Amino acid sequence: MHMGNWLDEIKWDADGLVPAIAQDHETGRVMMVAWMNREALERTAAEGRAVYWSRSRKKLWPKGEESGHVQKVKSIRTDCDADVVLLAIEQVGGIACHTGRESCFYRELRDGEWSAVAPVLKDPKAIYG
């Protein structure tokens, strides 16, 4: 029986981070990938909503704190190497991306170019204004 802390089993990288994938728990759509440090993952599990680590702002980033687009966490998985986290989430507001699209993965490779293939659902100015 494992008696240690589940957070110790994660293989944090040299910066103490792991990538975290947020996937819609109903549609299976991959909404975004962000990063978590230990505290972010601990808070995500404790609070039942996604808390990331912002590498650019160098601080904890409770998803939706500005936009209201909170991600309610339904389950947390890790992979065989324990170096990636997969969240099944409910996306409040139906928008994960700061561009106002449902998913951050809205660009697809077509004929040698990245083409936007998903609509903007809400003007970012209206989200963050």
Added chain:
Amino acid sequence: MHMGNWLDEIKWDADGLVPAIAQDHETGRVMMVAWMNREALERTAAEGRAVYWSRSRKKLWPKGEESGHVQKVKSIRTDCDADVVLLAIEQVGGIACHTGRESCFYRELRDGEWSAVAPVLKDPKAIYG
């Protein structure tokens, strides 16, 4: 109009890599996350099957070269930051994980422990033996 190379738009990290998510194109299941360098992504697009960069073996890793569990690529997406790649794939053999499970994300956090929640479909010895 963008005239550069689509590979130049990817934000490669300090090691020249990006994480790549392989997602089943039909079920939406996230099968695995591995890494790609420029050549791996270029070959993935050109050959229509996933080619990763093995960080442990430090060489290109055409998925399935040993196991036969090739990933046929249906589409390639990137996110708003262009620092993650998302592949929609068909998983030949129905097994992505070296443990013989469908997906590498078979451990779920339950009551403060990582619990295996998906069955082994094939003995790894039979896959790699």
